[in-house]
Amino acid sequence: MNLLHPIYHAHGYHIGSRTDIERILPADLANEDCDLLIDDLSEPPRFIERLAPVTTQIGKETVRGRNSTELMVKSLRVIEQLVARITLSIHQIVQSKLGERGMVPFMSLDLDADTLHRIIEMDYELGENIYGKILDLLRSGVVAPCLTTPFQIILPLFEREEDLRLLVRIGLNFYWPIVARYHRFVSKVHNEQAFVVSFWLPEAGYSTRALEIVHEEFIRKCKEEKVSQPHLVILLDQQQSVERNGDSLMKSWNVVPLDSRGNRTVSVVFRDRTFSDWVTYSNPSVKKLLDRTIAKADSDLNAQKIDYCWAHFQDLHALCFNPKTAPNFEQEIVKLTELGYLPVSPDVFVRRKLLGRYGCGTDEPQTVQLKERTACRDWHLNNISLGRWEGLLDSNGQTKIVDENHPYFRQTRNGRREEPGPQCWKIAFNRMIRNCFETVRGEYDRPGPGMLRVLADLVPTSNKRIKHQNVERFLIAYAYVYWREHFLNFDMSESDLNLHVLAPETLLHGLRGAELTDEQIVVAAVAAQAYHLPVRRHGLSGPGQRHSRPPLAGPPRDGAAIGEFLPRGTDRVQIGLRAL
Incomplete structure (x- = not known):
């Protein structure tokens, strides 16, 4: 052999x-x-x-x-x-x-x-x-x-x-x-x-x-x-x-x-x-x-x-x-x-x-030693980074430069058509996704909108460590609901995967005598779903993300700095709309 x-x-x-x-x-x-x-x-x-x-x-x-x-x-x-x-x-x-x-x-x-x-x-x-x-x-x-x-x-x-x-x-x-x-x-x-x-x-x-x-x-x-x-x-x-x-x-x-x-x-x-x-x-x-x-x-x-x-x-x-x-x-x-x-x-x-x-x-x-912040399919083999996903020439460089165009073909009613493939839209899109997630996520202890604060308020204790741990337990347990049919194939029953059971077991973990009302369980479930969905948008929808449509606004010239593309004081909502 x-x-x-x-x-x-x-x-x-x-x-x-x-x-x-x-x-x-x-x-x-x-x-x-x-x-x-x-x-x-x-x-x-x-x-x-x-x-x-x-x-x-x-x-x-x-x-x-x-x-x-x-x-x-x-x-x-x-x-x-x-x-x-x-x-x-x-x-x-x-x-x-x-x-x-x-x-x-x-x-x-x-x-x-x-x-x-x-x-x-x-x-x-x-x-x-x-x-x-x-x-x-x-x-x-x-x-x-x-x-x-x-x-x-x-x-x-x-x-x-x-x-x-x-x-x-x-x-x-x-x-x-x-x-x-x-x-x-x-x-x-x-x-x-x-x-x-x-x-x-x-x-x-x-x-x-x-x-x-x-x-x-x-x-x-x-x-x-x-x-x-x-x-x-x-x-x-x-x-x-x-x-x-x-x-x-x-x-x-x-x-x-x-x-x-x-x-x-x-x-x-x-x-x-x-x-x-x-x-x-x-x-x-x-x-x-x-x-x-x-x-x-x-x-x-x-x-x-x-x-x-x-x-x-x-x-x-x-x-x-x-x-x-x-x-x-x-x-x-x-x-x-x-x-x-x-x-x-x-x-x-x-x-x-x-x-x-x-x-x-x-x-x-x-x-072996590995290069920091790199990925396997970056366009620049001699100087790889995360630039392909961030729209940058080199995401690890001191100066953030918009990557050059990468043309691709789009199927239209009149046949295949070559598009210029500008990369600047990724900068705005990624920023929009991060801002959306941060807004929905919120903080455990900061007043204002945010699902973590909503969930933390459902844990009846003043101990911040227990609050954080129990909220994390519940968000992990919500995955049993999100992919319910998968877990049913592995020694879990339908009753184990019901929020009537999951929410109290996790949010009230270690708190004797505490109970959740049905209204609180509904609020917890919606908050967990709201947390999971923007996390999901952080992910890739497949190889097409690398060539998805550019923004409606005109692209900058190749090699232009981000500062030339996004004017100072640009509103984050405008950035998001421009990306879409």
Whole structure:
């Protein structure tokens, strides 16, 4: 068996096409049946989706949807069937030829919480069980689950630490049942006890602060669940490393220290962006895919019996780009396995390095430094930052310069039309989103509008610490309502997910004898929903956000400073309207 292990990861984008919530709230609760309101608010928000029919072809199957969201969800059924076929083809080879005790995940997969919940809704509409089949693939070790945060929020752009922690905790609660089942399989079949979990930072958006928070919350959750040997793996682009030795970065087991002594580390798997872009956009044949992958084999490392890797990450929807893309991916995995190369998920590679099952080099684990506030798809490869999402040439630069235009094509009644693609609208749009969130959020202790103050006033104590903790407990618990159908699949009953139970358990935690009226529970539910919705708008609606329509106002010239675009004293409402 060759010691090169191709690593694969597929990323599912946050669903779009959702425009509003179908829920009318009374202006006054005095004459309302609050019990009925609580039952209604204990249901997930019902979104109105815009209609824009789209079609794609995956292999020989044509998939149609009323909008891009429905198309993506329906495409998952075809992709699930493809993964099942791969499993049938390689299962025996993995055991008989490669000496494994059972199935080894050949890729990892992250799906946004909204996407998984939409799959459940689609199953009800079509009478299918795509959600259950995806869970079976994850539970049986065919595909490894990868954690992420809800709403695909780029973490370094989330300004408040307490909100970022809240978001990470919600994500851990959502995915934990899936990850726990997967690791029971790994422990039972492969006798590998280390609890190694991959984490997808949306758009690979990295900052030291964000990674420390993710790691701290992950370790806290592991202690809460009494998990031993926890270890976190993140997935980044090669350009996000300070070190420039690409071959070493791609093939080695890399770690990032979180303290000066190196006692706390997070493993990093890097991808070669040029290789992944070639695979995604050039539509290569199976032969070319195999040739380029096998070319990464290293005879020196093989001779030293050092296991090494080469990673490829791609968007899940990339399998729908071309009718041949998905079948080519299927054949690539099967033929690599037949040739003696074992494709694995990132967590498998790191776990086996940790446990000594995979050979390590003398310099492994290799300590790396990462560039601060960077992401994986920035337009400027030689000086990457978060500029692509902030509309800036270099978001880390001392002078904030509007990025140059990035033309794109728009489909019109008269055919495809090229648009200039100015980036200045992102500056105003991001500022509007932040201002909206800050206004809705408010502060615990500051008088005035704000949902945190509303919730804090429902906690009957003068102890500020208890107020803050109980409000956080309730906002985390509200996620059980927001993605209710998902949690019902994991040892939770409908009564457990009703606000009659959730609100008192969390807002009154540790306060003996305290009670909430039905009116207060209604207020708490509406406040929690009001907090969650602008958080959701912080996230991405998918790859289209990078090319969305520019503002109606004329764009500045390329390279113009922000000060020239936004005059001093510009009202924040005017900025928001200009962005829209």
